[in-house]
Amino acid sequence: MLKIEGLTAEVEGRPILKGIDLEVPAGEVHAVMGPNGSGKSTLSYVLAGREGYEITGGRVTFDGRDLLAMEPEERAAAGLFLAFQYPVELPGVGNANFLRTALNAVRRARGEPELDAMQFLKLARAKLKALHMSEEMIKRNVNVGFSGGEKKRNEVLQMALLEPKLAILDETDSGLDIDALKIVADGVNAMRGPGFSALVITHYQRLLDHIVPDRVHVLMDGRIVKSGPASLALELEAEGYAKVAA
Amino acid sequence: MPAVSETIETVQSVQEGGYKWGFETDIEMEFAPKGLNEAIVRFISRKKNEPEWLLEWRLKAFALWRKMEEPRWAAVNFPPIDYQDAHYYAAPKQKAAPKSLDEVDPELLRTYEKLGIPLREQERLQGIAVDAVFDSVSVATTFKERLEQEGIIFCSISEAVQKHPELVREYLGSVVPQADNFFAALNSAVFTDGSFVYIPKGVRCPMELSTYFRINARSTGQFERTLIIADAGSHVSYLEGCTAPMRDENQLHAAVVELVALDDATIKYSTVQNWYPGDAEGRGGIYNFVTKRGACRGARSKISWTQVETGSAITWKYPSCILQGDDSVGEFYSVAITNNRQQADTGTKMFHIGRNTRSTIVSKGISAGRGQNTYRGLVKISPKAHGARNFTQCDSLLIGDQCGAHTVPYIENRCLTAKVEHEATTSRIAEDQLFYCRQRGLSEEEAVGLIVNGFCREVLKELPMEFAVEAQKLLAISLEGSVG
Ligand SMILES: Nc1ncnc2c1ncn2[C@@H]1O[C@H](COP(=O)(O)OP(=O)(O)OP(=O)(O)O)[C@@H](O)[C@H]1O
Ligand SMILES: [Mg+2]
Numbered sequence: 088m089l090k091i092e093g094l095t096a097e098v099e100g101r102p103i104l105k106g107i108d109l110e111v112p113a114g115e116v117h118a119v120m121g122p123n124g125s126g127k128s129t130l131s132y133v134l135a136g137r138e139g140y141e142i143t144g145g146r147v148t149f150d151g152r153d154l155l156a157m158e159p160e161e162r163a164a165a166g167l168f169l170a171f172q173y174p175v176e177l178p179g180v181g182n183a184n185f186l187r188t189a190l191n192a193v194r195r196a197r198g199e200p201e202l203d204a205m206q207f208l209k210l211a212r213a214k215l216k217a218l219h220m221s222e223e224m225i226k227r228n229v230n231v232g233f234s235g236g237e238k239k240r241n242e243v244l245q246m247a248l249l250e251p252k253l254a255i256l257d258e259t260d261s262g263l264d265i266d267a268l269k270i271v272a273d274g275v276n277a278m279r280g281p282g283f284s285a286l287v288i289t290h291y292q293r294l295l296d297h298i299v300p301d302r303v304h305v306l307m308d309g310r311i312v313k314s315g316p317a318s319l320a321l322e323l324e325a326e327g328y329a330k331v332a333a
Numbered sequence: 334m335p336a337v338s339e340t341i342e343t344v345q346s347v348q349e350g351g352y353k354w355g356f357e358t359d360i361e362m363e364f365a366p367k368g369l370n371e372a373i374v375r376f377i378s379r380k381k382n383e384p385e386w387l388l389e390w391r392l393k394a395f396a397l398w399r400k401m402e403e404p405r406w407a408a409v410n411f412p413p414i415d416y417q418d419a420h421y422y423a424a425p426k427q428k429a430a431p432k433s434l435d436e437v438d439p440e441l442l443r444t445y446e447k448l449g450i451p452l453r454e455q456e457r458l459q460g461i462a463v464d465a466v467f468d469s470v471s472v473a474t475t476f477k478e479r480l481e482q483e484g485i486i487f488c489s490i491s492e493a494v495q496k497h498p499e500l501v502r503e504y505l506g507s508v509v510p511q512a513d514n515f516f517a518a519l520n521s522a523v524f525t526d527g528s529f530v531y532i533p534k535g536v537r538c539p540m541e542l543s544t545y546f547r548i549n550a551r552s553t554g555q556f557e558r559t560l561i562i563a564d565a566g567s568h569v570s571y572l573e574g575c576t577a578p579m580r581d582e583n584q585l586h587a588a589v590v591e592l593v594a595l596d597d598a599t600i601k602y603s604t605v606q607n608w609y610p611g612d613a614e615g616r617g618g619i620y621n622f623v624t625k626r627g628a629c630r631g632a633r634s635k636i637s638w639t640q641v642e643t644g645s646a647i648t649w650k651y652p653s654c655i656l657q658g659d660d661s662v663g664e665f666y667s668v669a670i671t672n673n674r675q676q677a678d679t680g681t682k683m684f685h686i687g688r689n690t691r692s693t694i695v696s697k698g699i700s701a702g703r704g705q706n707t708y709r710g711l712v713k714i715s716p717k718a719h720g721a722r723n724f725t726q727c728d729s730l731l732i733g734d735q736c737g738a739h740t741v742p743y744i745e746n747r748c749l750t751a752k753v754e755h756e757a758t759t760s761r762i763a764e765d766q767l768f769y770c771r772q773r774g775l776s777e778e779e780a781v782g783l784i785v786n787g788f789c790r791e792v793l794k795e796l797p798m799e800f801a802v803e804a805q806k807l808l809a810i811s812l813e814g815s816v817g
Contacts, residue, residue: 135768138768159768159771160771160772160775162772163771175763175768177770177783179787179789179791180783180786180790188783189770189773189775190774192773196774245773
């Protein structure tokens with residue numbers, strides 16, 4: 088599904104990613120852990136195509152396509168979804184309107200018919216219910232005045248609606264209370280299947296108790312320094328990065 | 334502007350790009366000779382078969398205009414206008430005034446259809462009465478009979494001069510006097526057509542009234558005059574829309590709109606201004622130099638202006654409220670977009686005269702390309718306006734780094750018990766907002782459209798429902814090519 092080979096990238100002339108090799112096969116969930124500032128969010132932005140990140144080497148294929156040659160919206164249409172570490176506020180833009188516009192843009196790209204307001208509402212209600220979220224969520228403006236946890240839940244709602252092939256969750260668990268954490272994990276687990284892969288960026292084992300990853304990768308100073316099974320996360324938590332990576 | 338068909342077309346045009354209202358109607362026209370002098374003023378008055386008092390009124394305005402100078406205080410730039418190099422009257426040729434729609438030139442009906450304003454009975458927009466003004470004349474007004482049942486008068490001002498001279502004579506120039514300003518004086522001398530509305534005492538107008546202005550002829554100016562009178566306890570919502578062909582010349586549009594609200598009356602006046610803005614290099618486009626003013630003469634009366642200004646090469650307009658009646662209310666909600674080389678200097682004036690008068694100003698200026706956008710507003714509170722309140726909110730949004738936004742608020746408060754509040758912000762569309770939208774699958778232009786619409790929400794929600802949708806699409810179109 089996703090294959091990253093020797094990826095290097097700079098921000099403002101400063102190398103951040105220093106040669107990443109990582110493969111996420113279809114249907115698998117991989118976790119990425121690593122200290123603050125190691126380049127986890129940078130990796131997610133580079134994969135999603137954000138401006139300001141200069142790719143200096145390597146290649147990335149997504150579903151067989153050259154990911155780095157695509158515009159951000161093309162990547163989204165191809166099925167790549169990024170749950171932001173810091174979701175962005177859009178003042179005056181209704182969440183329902185935003186979600187429908189996004190869903191229809193992606194559906195258009197997939198050659199599926201667009202949903203009208205009523206059809207969308209029906210679908211959104213079903214997803215909200217499955218995620219134990221209140222309908223208030225889609226009546227408000229996008230992320231405006233949302234609490235940290237609500238913002239993260241809104242990201243998961245978007246993921247559920249857009250049904251991506253690959254979801255990158257950048258610290259979606261940070262700032263969530265225990266119940267919300269469970270809801271988010273259930274949301275991801277519900278999508279698991281042969282057509283869905285995920286790259287779960289997190290600092291905490293507690294998320295991985297709920298979303299058990301197929302593999303865990305340790306990112307330090309712009310490189311994957313270690314990969315292993317789910318138990319690697321437990322080791323990290325017990326021993327710290329320095330020791331495990333050494 | 335209105336209707337679903339228009340929405341569909343508009344959406345299509347988003348894909349095609351460009352100004353889709355820019356076509357020209359090929360129709361035989363009658364022109365006044367080029368130039369402006371007393372004879373032309375007489376020519377117009379004669380064409381319209383006007384009574385002597387009105388001709389005198391025009392001539393007086395013309396004499397005043399000759400002594401006035403073009404105002405240059407607005408933050409807009411344009412080469413000197415040669416007032417002698419234009420036609421001041423242009424009308425589709427027809428034998429006699431059409432008595433019914435069957436007699437209207439089919440080419441004209443087709444033009445309005447193409448603009449999304451079907452005039453024929455079976456296709457009319459439900460719940461919206463339309464007066465269609467083509468260059469200098471009104472070509473048709475729909476739903477007249479239905480409105481007459483309620484005692485409402487909705488017709489062209491030319492017709493009102495003939496049929497209701499007492500009303501026209503009483504109110505014409507009573508809010509915007511002939512000598513008010515250079516363009517108002519010019520309009521008073523040569524106005525050709527426009528709409529007239531009278532809502533009788535206690536009547537709530539059962540449908541939206543709207544006027545659709547179309548400039549078609551080359552080298553002509555459009556000088557329309559609109560007069561709306563809401564008698565005591567009445568209520569009316571009125572909307573105007575405007576478009577023009579794409580031309581590489583600049584055409585002058587100098588309208589005057591006067592509103593009068595008596596005791597407990599409410600007038601809601603909405604504008605979706607989409608005159609041809611000129612091309613990307615600033616060639617052509619309409620000079621939109623307009624005077625709009627409403628008088629809240631009665632106690633507890635209310636006048637609310639909502640404008641969405643997307644078109645015109647230059648916009649110079651300040652819809653204002655004179656709050657004479659105690660407890661009267663004035664509102665101004667505005668979205669002004671300037672893209673490419675467009676310039677807008679727009680805002681409002683609120684004159685608080687009566688006690689406990691209240692006004693609200695919400696202005697959203699969006700500048701893109703090399704557009705220049707100025708909010709200019711005056712809040713004036715007279716010593717007797719005890720308890721007066723004003724709240725002003727001016728927000729500017731910049732797209733790109735070659736455009737400009739300016740805010741020029743004047744406040745003259747001469748009453749100790751009055752309260753005036755002013756808030757202003759300037760922002761840019763943030764990179765993270767755009768990226769967030771694009772990550773969700775929206776194109777850059779869709780993202781900008783969405784963010785801009787969000788920015789304008791407080792104003793757009795003031796528009797009648799049907800038009801709010803149009804306005805949203807229009808915003809997206811106006812900003813085409815402003816990113817990337
Ligand atoms: N736009 C930027 N300008 C300058 N430096 C940047 C920029 N973006 C990222 N960096 C730097 O790149 C490094 C990696 O940042 P990144 O956000 O990818 O870390 P992270 O692994 O996600 O950390 P955290 O766990 O705190 O979220 C940091 O040193 C950061 O300061
Ligand atoms: Mg991070």
